[in-house]
Amino acid sequence: MSNLSFEEAINNLSDDDVKVRKEAIESLVGITDEEAIEPLIKATTDDNAQVRFKAAEILGSMGDVAVDKLIEEFTNAEGKDKRFLAFALKETEDEKVIPYFVEAVDDEDFGVRKVAVRALGELQADDELDTIAKCLEDEDWGVKLAAIQALGDLATDEAIQLIKDARKGEDDKDFKKSCNKAIKKAEKRQKAKASGETVVKVIPMSTIKEMEKTNMQKAIKEYERYVEAKMAKDAPYKRLCVLYRKENDYDNEVRVLETAIEVFADNDKKASYFKKRLAKLK
Template sequence: MSNLNFNDTINDLSNEDVSIRKEAVESLVGITDEEAIEPLIKATTDDNAQIRFKAAEILGSMGEVAVDKLIDEFENAEGKDKRFLAFALKETENKKVIDSFVKSTEDEDFGVRKVAVRALGELQAEDELDFIAKCLDDEDWGVRLAAIQALGDLATEESINLIKDARKAEKDKDFKKSCNKAIKKAQKRQKAKAAGESVAKVIPISTIKEMEKTNLQKAIKEYERYVESKQDKDAPYKRLCILYRKANDYDNEVRVIETAIEVFSDNDKKLEYFTKRLAKLK
């Protein structure tokens, strides 16, 4: 994006016409320019929910580039304005945000509390178990459910026991089902850890392919989860090779190929694609 187009797009985020604001925020998907951070933060308070969500999603995808500014804004925000900033912070997947989310488990807004406790689980904040556990007594059903999910993410004996206690104390059948689901997930994670396997949260490949059309940066991030956990599906590795080639990112393409060769070393059919691709790069 040229400087002229970039400046026009940033200005359009404040246009009175909601359709122009929507088009502007969509055109910023995948951007990493620090100058876009403050305008996007402002967009998280837009009157239109779609714009607020998309702005938060973009900020989250920026990761390390935006996280410090997001933390500052989040800790000075109040009420509903905090909700989408909370979502953006969670999407950064950066452990810097843990302290902010710990404080926010007692926020006056239930939406912020829900995102905060959920994020603590996803970030594997085992040291903050007491704060997660307190949310099991929250007045909001959604926050209590998020706490159950967070405890399932931690997948420790202590967190599983807390889920079991909450299940025993709760009468709501749907809540009990969620507890059962969280326990199964936690036990599956425990087995994977015990076997020395990497545990990564992945979404269906078909969903990621669709995501490529709207948020390429996030799609790459989701494909990388498959590589990180060395899953035996070759499609994510192939898509990453293609996407990194288009971006002229030689180093990352080689890294993905070499990981694929390791993963598919005993599968000649899948291995052939990656060995040939690597040979062409050298």
């Protein structure tokens, strides 16, 4: 773990030594201070890919705090400088960025177009079906695949039909596999919605556990998706309680415990763990 202060980390982002810059960016993980926004935005154009990516990831995790400044910078940026700003905007998960991604699907840089169309799917921009479909004709293969994934995220009948039409028009086996995967995902989401389940995008627990080592705030965010969906897996609730305890966040720990008790009301063995922990807090 780095012992850099906030001021030292910000200053070191401009150091000539890439090792110093890497240490600086790692020490800023989980930061929400507005003073970090501009230095981090500058870091998204760093010569080192690791620094660029981590800067964008941190900005995205800041959410509302950084989104307006990110939009401003994204609108004025050009070429490759927009790529990691696009990623940061996508990671904010703020619906206000949708119009900017709609415009960005026509960007001259294929990397920006790819992130833009993928974001429209992840943000559930149902009204932008035609915009996403347009990307199926993009000259870049990666953008076309991103469009297929985005349509799978939307999971509407119209989106599924577009995927099927695209699959029919291509001979490439890998492309067809991607289409089949997207259709399967979309149909699964449709069934979940039809049964009244909350559809939430989650990533594997093992991935989040590893994430705890490098970005605790993002790990908390990913665990919270399990709680939001009230999934019947006790591990996410347990890990969240541990992380909120480390953060001295009493209110959120209590909220997670009460949610877990509700979810596992019919499972005495699992519920008892959360009841005992809650009793100790109160």
